[in-house]
Amino acid sequence: MSGNHGVIDETLLGGLRSSFRGRLVRPGEPDYGESRRIWNGSIDRRPALIAYCTGAPDVAAAVRFARASGLPVAVRSGGHSFSGQSLCDDGIVIDLSPMRRITVDAEARTVRAQAGVLLGELDQQTQRAGLAVPSGIVTHTGLAGLTLGGGIGWLMRKYGLTVDQLLAVTLVTADGGTVRADATENPELFWGVRGGGGNFGVVTEFEYRLHPVGPTVLAGPLIWPVADSARLLRFYRDWITEVPDELTTAVVHRKAPPLPEIPAALHGRRVAMVICCWAGDLDRGEQVLRPLRRFGPPVADLCRPKPFTEHQAMLDPSFPAGRWYYFKSCDVAELTDQVIDITAEHAARITSPLTSFPIFQLGGAIARVGEDETAVGGRQAGHTFNINGTCADAEGFEQERTWARGLWTALAPHHTGVYVNFLMEEGEQRVRQAYGEAKYLRLKALKRQWDPDNLFRLNQNIRPD
Structure with missing residues (x-):
């Protein structure tokens, strides 16, 4: 996946437009400048295309387009990545922010949330039932990135990290397919996404366990x-x-x-x-x-x-x-x-x-x-x-x-x-330090299975080689 320096094949782009329900933003368009902004103002990158996805089918189409184009792929939900890896130069940004559906089952104490949800939005919905998912400390943080890396927050000593509440995920894989991972279906993948970040695919929906909190x-x-x-x-x-x-x-x-x-x-x-x-x-x-x-x-x-x-x-x-x-x-x-x-x-x-x-x-x-x-x-x-x-x-x-x-x-x-x-962009050794050697090698094996070409590499990357 060497990339092609931001040159988009117009025929491939036409194919994407034919199936894509969301908005596609390119350089030179009126809202391009605002669309490429992220939380960390010190990061200034210029993607070739920003694809605002309305659901998993859009995400899958964008992944297939990026693979066919040879473009680098960044995935953005809340855009809060410290290192700015939710934005890229000369590649495609798969933006999940339009995907904001939240479904609370107060009786079962579970909630399903799409990947564009922000922490404050989730809290507002779940607190209506006196329930919460332990999450972070700033409400405009994206739920997806926070969860996939762990999830430190104000309830963690009582209930654990955000990722400890995870019951299942739905994700789009590097080949553009869609799979579910939970304790029984794709259990090794489920183990890996609980801490391994976006290395194995684009999670489009999360299902969490809820706990009584407050109000x-x-x-x-x-x-x-x-x-x-x-x-x-x-x-x-x-x-x-x-x-x-x-x-x-x-x-x-x-x-x-x-x-x-x-x-x-x-x-x-x-x-x-x-x-x-x-x-x-x-x-x-x-x-x-x-x-x-x-x-x-x-x-x-x-x-x-x-x-x-x-x-x-x-x-x-x-x-x-x-x-x-x-x-x-x-x-x-x-x-x-x-x-x-x-x-x-x-x-x-x-x-x-x-x-x-x-x-x-x-x-x-x-x-x-x-x-x-x-x-x-x-x-x-x-x-x-x-x-x-x-x-x-x-x-x-x-x-x-x-x-x-x-x-x-x-x-x-x-x-x-x-x-x-x-972590910022600090290199492989620091990523290894975050997981420890045994888990890092297990994650590498999982990466070889689900993303052998390292399409999803703009993250705290676990290389498959």
Whole structure:
């Protein structure tokens, strides 16, 4: 699949148009500029064709067209890929965003969702029945990419990752066929898509298990000055060893944003936040959080009972589309004194008001799923760092990227792995690290079976050779 540098065979394109129900956008058309934008504004790529699919038949037609054309293929649902691999130069973007159907079965506690659904849309539908699929932390994230890489979010310690709720998928394969994968039908493929990303085909529909959640949770940040970071992290490290799985937390360092709910005196100051989400009995949650509230005490306490959907949208203003984002990530086994000191030191060097880095608390239900039950790696990690250097545009971006790399490098002696959804384009060795050698080789065998020509290679790629 060497590609043909974006030259489209008009005869093949005519064949695609004859069967394609969605919209096809090419360079030079009025909406091409907007159509090629993705969440990470630092990514600027120019595809030869963007195919907006209305359903699985459109996806299959687009895959067959791309294969016949020799064009590179990128697959886009929410367009939130950190590395921008949902967009390509001189190839075809198979865009799933029109595919937004959601079907909730409240009695069976299941939901079917097409691949263009965003997290907030799913939450709105499922919360009407007091149910939820554990998912991510920003509501305009695409459900498809999040799920296929694992799915870190505010309910993960109680119920597991998003992928742990998956009951079945329907996907279009590299030859343009359509298959179902679940525990009994194509079970090895089902194992692989639960963590292996888009390497084996284009998933067009997901079926999930639902869980009772809320609709009210005890959630929000408690905030301290960054000068308290090391002392806070040492307390936090000890405190979380005893907290129940109903509580998921993340420690975030950044400059406090100028939001109405944050005291004006904190705006622009470097701070350390512990963001909490308690999904259980609210009175019990207050008891669990009491030691954290008494530490310090915090300069601001915004943790309160609120609708789960409100908490899910809390970080949306901090991660809008179009900013320039650069990420480095790693898992660590625990917050040792050395990890804490490195963290505090680099947090004090944050310069951009848009840069931040959450440290997600893992464990709980994540670790109770067997390491080999899904392709997801790192289930025994204690925490995952998501180091995010951000600017509004190109100005200052190199400085933020250097800062992010510096923190990641300083933590290198403590790395135990990496969450695949947090990778940029970092090469095969980092992909292998995300899965571990045994699972990586199993995924390669699966890739040889389902995509031997590596048509689906614009991802955290598992090469078939």
